[in-house]
Amino acid sequence: MLVLDRVGKTYPNGVNALERFSTEIRLGEIVAVIGGSGCGKSTLLRAIAGLDRASYGAITLDGEALTAPHPKVGIIFQEPRLLPWLSVADNIGFGLSDVSATERRERVAAALAKVGLSDKAKAWPRELSGGQAQRVAIARALVVRPEVLLLDEPFSALDAFTRRDLQDHLLDLWSETRPTLVLVTHDVDEAVVLADRVVVMRPRPGRLFEQAEISLARPRDRNSELFETTKRRILTALDRSLDQAAPDPTAAAETGDALWW
Amino acid sequence: MTMTLDTPVESTQSLAPPSAARWRRWTRPALGLLLPLTAAVAWEWAVAAGWSNGRLVPPPSTVISTIDELARSGELFRHMATTLERVGAGFALGVAAGTVLGAISGYWGLARQLLDPTIQALRAIPSIAWVPLFILWLGIFELSKVALIAVGVFFPIYLGVMGAILSVDRKIVEVGRTFRLSGPAMIRRILLPAVLPAYVVSLRVGLGLGWMFVVAAEFMGASEGLGYLLIDGQQLGKPAQILAAIVIFAILGKTTDWLIEIAAMPFLRWQDAFAPSRGAF
Numbered sequence: 001m002l003v004l005d006r007v008g009k010t011y012p013n014g015v016n017a018l019e020r021f022s023t024e025i026r027l028g029e030i031v032a033v034i035g036g037s038g039c040g041k042s043t044l045l046r047a048i049a050g051l052d053r054a055s056y057g058a059i060t061l062d063g064e065a066l067t068a069p070h071p072k073v074g075i076i077f078q079e080p081r082l083l084p085w086l087s088v089a090d091n092i093g094f095g096l097s098d099v100s101a102t103e104r105r106e107r108v109a110a111a112l113a114k115v116g117l118s119d120k121a122k123a124w125p126r127e128l129s130g131g132q133a134q135r136v137a138i139a140r141a142l143v144v145r146p147e148v149l150l151l152d153e154p155f156s157a158l159d160a161f162t163r164r165d166l167q168d169h170l171l172d173l174w175s176e177t178r179p180t181l182v183l184v185t186h187d188v189d190e191a192v193v194l195a196d197r198v199v200v201m202r203p204r205p206g207r208l209f210e211q212a213e214i215s216l217a218r219p220r221d222r223n224s225e226l227f228e229t230t231k232r233r234i235l236t237a238l239d240r241s242l243d244q245a246a247p248d249p250t251a252a253a254e255t256g257d258a259l260w261w
Numbered sequence: 262m263t264m265t266l267d268t269p270v271e272s273t274q275s276l277a278p279p280s281a282a283r284w285r286r287w288t289r290p291a292l293g294l295l296l297p298l299t300a301a302v303a304w305e306w307a308v309a310a311g312w313s314n315g316r317l318v319p320p321p322s323t324v325i326s327t328i329d330e331l332a333r334s335g336e337l338f339r340h341m342a343t344t345l346e347r348v349g350a351g352f353a354l355g356v357a358a359g360t361v362l363g364a365i366s367g368y369w370g371l372a373r374q375l376l377d378p379t380i381q382a383l384r385a386i387p388s389i390a391w392v393p394l395f396i397l398w399l400g401i402f403e404l405s406k407v408a409l410i411a412v413g414v415f416f417p418i419y420l421g422v423m424g425a426i427l428s429v430d431r432k433i434v435e436v437g438r439t440f441r442l443s444g445p446a447m448i449r450r451i452l453l454p455a456v457l458p459a460y461v462v463s464l465r466v467g468l469g470l471g472w473m474f475v476v477a478a479e480f481m482g483a484s485e486g487l488g489y490l491l492i493d494g495q496q497l498g499k500p501a502q503i504l505a506a507i508v509i510f511a512i513l514g515k516t517t518d519w520l521i522e523i524a525a526m527p528f529l530r531w532q533d534a535f536a537p538s539r540g541a542f
């Protein structure tokens with residue numbers, strides 16, 4: 001269980017990027033975080049990843065405090081961030097330096113096959129398309145078998161077709177080991193396709209605004225009526241989060257697992 | 262009309278792959294050689310035809326026979342070895358000092374604030390200005406020459422290493438952090454490979470300056486070396502010997518530069534520019 005308890009972050013320049021953010025995320029749950037630009041989504045993810053320290057509050061994974069990068073927590077960024085001097089296979093094996101060479105080779109080969117890039121094992125990152133590079137980044141993060149995988153707008157730089165393709169792909173990969181996924185996205189479609197729960201944040205200071213459980217059966221049909229209705233609800237919540245005058249239901253969320261609608 | 266149409270058709274056929282790549286590999290250096298070779302042949306011919314006596318600007322054949330004579334007497338090898346030793350020693354010292362100080366300045370902000378202003382101020386001094394001081398301190402023999410070359414080599418290396426470390430992509434460093442690399446592992450697996458391309462460039466710039474400064478060093482009094490051949494040729498009125506020394510300088514400079522490039526190639530294959538199909542060769 002990943003527990004965030006009144007997490008806050010104030011940057012050295014005084015920006016209050018995140019305030020009193022509390023939630024509990026079950027093992028294997030897929031949580032999508034959406035919200036307007038600058039509402040602290042990346043700040044939240046970087047704090048969970050241990051890349052930046054939260055100024056207040058506590059983040060724990062199964063009771064263990066997360067204050068620095070943790071072996072069970074992986075992160076995928078908006079850009080693939082592949083190491084240009086390593087081949088695709090070596091990039092995927094980058095986090096496996098403590099396993100034997102044979103095991104590493106086997107696991108990398110399996111990961112490559114899973115993301116459908118076996119023929120690119122020896123290629124350089126510069127020879128990949130954007131979508132392929134992001135697949136390699138996904139494989140690199142998953143090959144170390146994290147319990148929690150954080151994704152910060154992982155598909156936002158890709159075209160619509162590639163994005164859909166990778167969303168389905170991510171779900172396939174997730175279903176094998178079922179890690180916890182925390183996915184930041186701007187794409188409501190993406191949130192509804194992937195997530196068990198959608199968290200809507202609001203800015204200045206960044207905080208939790210509303211959350212919604214999505215109980216549609218998988219695989220989800222993007223064209224079904226239920227999908228559309230769910231999407232519309234999230235969009236409405238998103239609109240309200242951007243409306244300065246709207247009352248802030250966050251206080252209620254802290255007292256219980258209250259959900260709206 | 263038919264003639265002019267025929268020619269391009271033929272040449273496109275001969276350029277068809279896979280011979281096209283081979284064709285280009287040989288034509289590119291050949292194209293580069295065209296201008297100097299034409300000039301050399303033209304000058305040779307002009308002198309042979311009696312349009313010039315070639316005394317101040319000797320024809321290529323004279324330069325070649327001078328090189329040949331120097332080589333036969335064993336003198337050429339002696340001068341080359343001396344100059345190479347000086348460049349080698351100065352380059353090694355300059356690279357060592359530039360790499361260490363550049364790395365320290367790039368890595369630790371405090372060290373940079375302490376060191377960098379002084380080094381930048383020293384850099385503003387034309388290096389040749391040190392010559393009198395070096396001679397007073399180190400004598401007129403090898404030590405002062407090597408010191409001057411080392412000073413010339415030092416600055417590009419220092420700046421190159423520091424700049425390369427400072428410009429390492431933070432985003433890639435974060436990848437290392439998420440995989441919890443230790444300090445040494447971070448240096449070995451992220452920093453070194455990221456810095457290498459810029460380092461190779463600064464080594465090549467440094468070596469070029471090393472060759473420049475060895476001439477200055479050998480001008481300040483030497484009984485051996487290619488720079489001595491230059492001075493000797495000037496004093497005894499032997500332009501062929503001067504040109505011979507210049508040609509040897511060009512060959513040595515290009516060869517040593519090429520050696521660095523070759524040595525670095527296996528490590529830089531990931532870069533676009535170093536891909537074999539588009540490389541400098």
Ligand SMILES: Nc1ncnc2c1ncn2[C@@H]1O[C@H](COP(=O)(O)OP(=O)(O)OP(=O)(O)O)[C@@H](O)[C@H]1O
Pocket residue numbers: 011012013015016017035036037038039040041042043044206
């Ligand atoms: N390193 C930093 N130093 C100072 N302020 C920062 C820093 N990073 C982010 N901020 C500020 O914190 C706030 C939240 O930023 P954050 O990047 O978390 O937003 P976000 O929700 O991810 O936005 P986006 O959707 O545009 O990616 C913003 O106001 C931003 O300007």
Ligand SMILES: [Mg+2]
Pocket residue numbers: 041042043152
């Ligand atoms: Mg962001």
